[in-house]
Every structure is written in C-alpha cells, then in structure tokens.
Amino acid sequence: MSVSVRNVADKAGVSVGTVSNVLNRPEKVAKATVERVTAAIAELGFVRNDAARQLRAGRSRSIGLSVLDIGNPFFTDVARGAEDRARDAGLSVLLANSDEDAAREDEHLDLFAEQRVFGILLTPVGARPERLESLRRQGTPTVLVDRQTDSSDFSSVAVDDVAGGYMAVKHLLDIGRRRIVFVGGPARIRQVADRLEGAQKAVAEVSDATLDVVLEDSLSVLRGRAAGERLCARPASNRPDAVFAANDLLAMGLLQAFAMLGSIRVPDDVALIGYDDIDFTRASVVPLSSVRQPSHEIGHTAVDLLLRENAEGEDFTHEQFVFQPELVVRESTSDGS
Amino acid sequence: MSVSVRNVADKAGVSVGTVSNVLNRPEKVAKATVERVTAAIAELGFVRNDAARQLRAGRSRSIGLSVLDIGNPFFTDVARGAEDRARDAGLSVLLANSDEDAAREDEHLDLFAEQRVFGILLTPVGARPERLESLRRQGTPTVLVDRQTDSSDFSSVAVDDVAGGYMAVKHLLDIGRRRIVFVGGPARIRQVADRLEGAQKAVAEVSDATLDVVLEDSLSVLRGRAAGERLCARPASNRPDAVFAANDLLAMGLLQAFAMLGSIRVPDDVALIGYDDIDFTRASVVPLSSVRQPSHEIGHTAVDLLLRENAEGEDFTHEQFVFQPELVVRESTSDGS
DNA sequence: GGCCACTGCTGAAACGATTCATACCTCCCT
DNA sequence: AGGGAGGTATGAATCGTTTCAGCAGTGGCC
Numbered sequence A, B: 001m002s003v004s005v006r007n008v009a010d011k012a013g014v015s016v017g018t019v020s021n022v023l024n025r026p027e028k029v030a031k032a033t034v035e036r037v038t039a040a041i042a043e044l045g046f047v048r049n050d051a052a053r054q055l056r057a058g059r060s061r062s063i064g065l066s067v068l069d070i071g072n073p074f075f076t077d078v079a080r081g082a083e084d085r086a087r088d089a090g091l092s093v094l095l096a097n098s099d100e101d102a103a104r105e106d107e108h109l110d111l112f113a114e115q116r117v118f119g120i121l122l123t124p125v126g127a128r129p130e131r132l133e134s135l136r137r138q139g140t141p142t143v144l145v146d147r148q149t150d151s152s153d154f155s156s157v158a159v160d161d162v163a164g165g166y167m168a169v170k171h172l173l174d175i176g177r178r179r180i181v182f183v184g185g186p187a188r189i190r191q192v193a194d195r196l197e198g199a200q201k202a203v204a205e206v207s208d209a210t211l212d213v214v215l216e217d218s219l220s221v222l223r224g225r226a227a228g229e230r231l232c233a234r235p236a237s238n239r240p241d242a243v244f245a246a247n248d249l250l251a252m253g254l255l256q257a258f259a260m261l262g263s264i265r266v267p268d269d270v271a272l273i274g275y276d277d278i279d280f281t282r283a284s285v286v287p288l289s290s291v292r293q294p295s296h297e298i299g300h301t302a303v304d305l306l307l308r309e310n311a312e313g314e315d316f317t318h319e320q321f322v323f324q325p326e327l328v329v330r331e332s333t334s335d336g337s
Numbered sequence C: 001g002g003c004c005a006c007t008g009c010t011g012a013a014a015c016g017a018t019t020c021a022t023a024c025c026t027c028c029c030t
Numbered sequence D: 001a002g003g004g005a006g007g008t009a010t011g012a013a014t015c016g017t018t019t020c021a022g023c024a025g026t027g028g029c030c
Helices: A005-012 A016-024 A031-044 A050-057 A073-088 A102-115 A129-138 A161-174 A190-204 A221-233 A248-261 A279-283 A295-315 B005-012 B016-024 B031-044 B050-057 B073-088 B102-114 B129-138 B161-174 B190-204 B221-233 B248-261 B279-283 B295-315
Strands: A062-067 A092-097 A119-122 A142-145 A155-159 A179-184 A210-215 A242-245 A271-273 A290-292 A320-323 A326-328 B062-067 B092-097 B119-122 B142-145 B155-159 B179-184 B210-215 B242-245 B271-273 B290-292 B320-323 B326-328
Touching: A005 A016, A005 A031, A016 A031, A050 B050, A062 A073, A062 A102, A073 A092, A073 A295, A073 B092, A092 A102, A092 B073, A092 B092, A102 A119, A102 A129, A102 B050, A119 A295, A129 A142, A142 A295, A155 A161, A155 A295, A161 A179, A161 A190, A161 A242, A161 A271, A161 A290, A161 A326, A179 A190, A179 A221, A179 A248, A190 A210, A210 A221, A221 A248, A221 B279, A242 A248, A248 A271, A248 A279, A248 B279, A279 B221, A279 B248, A279 B279, A295 A320, B005 B016, B005 B031, B016 B031, B062 B073, B062 B102, B073 B092, B073 B295, B092 B102, B102 B119, B102 B129, B119 B295, B129 B142, B142 B295, B155 B161, B155 B295, B161 B179, B161 B190, B161 B242, B161 B271, B161 B290, B161 B326, B179 B190, B179 B221, B179 B248, B190 B210, B210 B221, B221 B248, B242 B248, B248 B271, B248 B279, B295 B320
Parallel strands: A062 A092, A062 A119, A119 A142, A142 A155, A155 A320, A179 A210, A179 A242, A242 A271, B062 B092, B062 B119, B119 B142, B142 B155, B155 B320, B179 B210, B179 B242, B242 B271
Antiparallel strands: A290 A326, B290 B326
C-alpha cells in the first residue's frame, strides 16, 4: 500500500537503518549514499509514517491546547503565540475548543492522553481539582494557561485578573462614576471571579460607590446583548452610570443593545469598559475602553515552560508566571469634560 | 514505562486479543470477562496508545482542517461546524492556521500527510494546482472549502461569491450610490477575486456607475483601517459614495478610520457593506450591512462529503456544493430617506 | 457415537520507523 | 605484520495495538 523505508532501502540498495539515518542524521552517512537514498525517496514519493515514529519514540511531537472559546479573539491570539513558539521548537499545536464545557474538555484531554502528546496547555473550565490530579499522575507536562495556581505540581501562565478588575473599576471611579454594574459570566470561570474580586476591591475604597453584579451564562456577544436589553428596561433612576464587562465580547453585546434601543448613551449616561482589548473594540459603536492582556506572550511563555519542564526533567521547579494587565482608555469611558 | 494491553491481559488473566476485543467489540466477549478486564484497566490506569492503533489501522482518526485566518470569526465558525459533525462520526479535527501564507500551508499539509489523516479540509491559499495534484496523487480524500473547483478530482463546498459580490453592489446601486470603491485583499485569494467579479457585473448594469478597486495585502482590521485613512485623505470631490469591503474585518477597519478621522459619515457620505456577517458587525460604530454565508453548514457539509467519499470508495463521484449567500441590510447602507 | 454449530478465547503476525550492537573497510602508526 | 582508530553500513529487536486463523468446550440432533 503505502511506501515504507523498506521500499526506499531496496530501491537505493541500502539497509533500512541507513534510510533512517539519512532521514534523521544525514551527517553520519556518506554523501553519495545520502544522494542515492534521497533520490529513491523522491522517486517513490515516500512520506514518513508519523504513527510508527511516535510509537517507537513513545510520545508525539504535538502540544495539546484546550481553550475556553475559540470564537474569542483573545484565545486565538494565545493560540497563535503558542504556535509560533512551538514551530521554532519543531513541534505542532493541536487546538481544541472546550466551549466552556467540562465534558468536552474531558474528551479532549482523553484524546491528548491517547495521543501521548508532548505536553498540554490548558485553560481549564472551572477548578476541577480531580482532573488536574489525574493529569499530574499521568505524567504529561501540563501548563495552566490564563489561570493562576498555588499548586507546585503545575506551571502556570496567567494575568493578574484581580489587578485588572481593580484597574478597570478604579478608572470608572476616577472619572466620577459611582453606581457601577459588573456584567460577568458564570462564576465558576476563574477569570470572571477574579475580575469581580478586583472590582469589589476598588469599589470598597470609595465610600459612596456601589457595585451591582449581573451574571450571564456565557461570555458571548449574544449574552451581552441580553444583559444590555435588561439594563435598558430598567427605569432611568435605577440605572448604573458605569458598566464593567468581564470581557470585550460581553461589552460589544451591551453596546449593541444600548445603541439599538437608543435609550442609553455611552459614555454620557453609562460609561463602559471591557476586558481583553480585542481588535474589534476599536471599531465599535463607541471605541471601547478595555484592559489589555499580553495574549501572544502568554502563549509563547506557556510553550517555553513546557519545553523547559521537558528538558530539565525531574529537577524542574514549576513556575508561576503572572503578567500585569494594562488599562486602555478610549471613548467609552471619556469623562465628557 | 507506560501500561500496555499486555499488562492488562496479565492482570486480568486473559490474552491480549481478548483485551483488544473488550476495547473494540465488547459484545463478542463474555460478560464476566469484560468485567474482569475493565477492572484491570481501571486499576492499572491503562490508556490506549493511539500511535500503535494508527500504525495498525494505517490511518488516523483525525481530519486536518487548514484555514486562511483563524482570527476571522467566519473560519472559526466553519471549524465549529466541522468539529460538530466530526464528533458525531467519532473523529477529531486538527485545526491549522495558514495565515494566508502558502509556505505555512505546505508545512501543515505535509504534517497531515505524515499523520496519515483520515481526510483534509482545505481553504487553499491561491490556486496552487501543483499542490492539489500532489494531494490527489497521495490519495487522501480532500475537500476544498470555501472554494469552487471545476476539477472532478475533488469535492468542494463553497458559497457563490460572485453572486455575493453582485448582491452587495447591486444593493449599493439600489440605494442610489454610483461611485463605488471595492476594498479587497490580495487578488490571489479566490474569494476576493470572485467578490470583485460580482461587483463588476453589478456595476456594468448601471451606465453611470463606476467601480474603483483598492487592494490591501491582507484581509484584516488593520489593513482596513489603513485603506480607510487613505480614503479620508482624498479630497471630498474624489471620494466614493459607497464602499464594498471584501470581508467584515476590512469593513470594521474602514469604519474605525472613518470614525476616528471624523471626515466621512456612514452611511450619509459613504455607504459601507462588508462580507461574512460576523457577530461583531452588529456592534460596530454603525451596524454593518453584510453578506451572510452559512459558515456552520459549510463545515458540516465538508465533513459529510469526506465521510461519504470514504464510505463509497472508488465509485464516489466528487460533488461540488455551492451555497447561496444572503444579503443582510443594516444601518451602514440605509438610504437616509 | 458422530457430526455440526456456536461461543469464547488464544497468540502469533503485522503495521513502519528507530536504535544499537556489530561488522567491515581503510588508513595510519608502531 | 599487527593493532587501533575512524568512518560507514547492517539488520534484528522493539514500540503497543489489532487482526485472524484456529482451538477448546458445550449442546443439540440424527
């Protein structure tokens, strides 16, 4: 059926070992032989069988990456960062989308295990300590992405979301807003919980400020729009003067609702700030203030940690990277003065 | 090192063949035996080695999907559609991003070949007949996605982009615009060329209408912004009264530029229409008119074709699916009356 | 009793690349 | 001449799963 090293070897009049050497350490093989083998490979259209290679090697040369939402540009940026770094190291990235669904995440992790991946980058759905424990036992190097951990069993690359939440709401307070609403996703998502915590911290520092919490069941444009419609439906007296959305997708949805229903002007009536600073925010109805995360670098760093863990073996101490977010102020929170 | 069927077999007191049967056709094995083996598997923490499985089977149970731009929500939607369908069939999807770069695409295709993937879904960068030819020779079932083909060697799933381009510009003409600019990406991308062709067809039907073509080197928000800035820099007399952008990312960028520089109002001065109808367009400065493609369904159908080609073997006749796009009118092309 | 059918299980062979101990040359040095 | 070193090439063993021909045991039927 398929052309194998055996066929190449016969054609070139050498042994299979030599073909393998040409493939993997050509410097060990005489020049003339390399040429003969190379010619045979080309002529027969030989393509290495990765399964056989992996079987022998014991592990694959792919990194598994499971993200929460592939429709969120933040995660695709992280994926890009990871892929760039992986390429340099001769590895490839298997991108899997859990869609914030634990069952789906499990499926993907099982698949990664069966594939004996080189390592796993995981943005876990919720805490799921039992899953992490089983990953640890399994021995595949795993880096938690966009999630801090106090466990010394895993490396992690995260952004300080508490600081990000704080900085967003502090900014709203600084421009004089006091009745603030936090629009988030399911509390089981750690990013949401942390950003909320930061928001609460900022509010606590100003005596007459209040924070109202609205939780949607996912962090999508659609859910943001729904939340926005509900806010618009409130009597004007009961409306916030600022909204902090847990990510830009929600913020875009809120903006859509405000713009469509026309009853709330941004930033005059309500100041709005999102999170992630995705590319689209600059083109939204009102350019959106946001909290920027170094997404590309997160992906980079995560792969670096994986590579180091792999190189150093047993005596590798797991590292916890925490990046600082950055406030990006645009029109949606301009103070109008 | 790793636990194998051998170990499980020993533990359960059966042969390796039986363990394999429990894994793959439990109905052929006596109930008590199944239980014993299952228990042994659980106790030892046995995880199937996919490489060995693949080696034996001759091919993997993954579908390779290469997309042009993973940052474009249109493609992630296609990917989602493909993954949903693949899951049902017990397959998984390897998502690869070519970033409109032929070299990268080649790397991914080579990788797919080495992995002996079940099939390939490809949104090719440009025409690249030689690449397609080598895929065909290689024998891996391949479906061209978002690209029509007249070759009977491949199935394809596409949207009629000429019709889409026609319908976008026809709409601009219908609301009374005459000096139209097409902002596209590199002409080697077939989608761009087809949409332009449709646009030209529509313009040709109206005697006093003109079509100006501006080509950027990628279909991104950033490039759209650059194009927008250049349009703003033109003297008012030389400006178009409508712009058709080859995709929504470009359109969003144009909108950003118009809004930031403030010298062009949408739709009053310039009507704007995009392509793809991604989720974000509804939340843009001015809700964006667009041409919708059934992205999810495209992914679905592509996988279906792959499965059928696989099931029917030699006597499978390659099919060319062509979906019709749909015009979505929003504020950015309202005629102001 | 002899034969057949059926169920349940066995274990060797096969998939294809890589590794490694071994062997063969040449050349050079003593 | 003998021995060592260095450069090349060999091919059997190995990785872990699946497949399949075949064996044993049981029960039914004539």
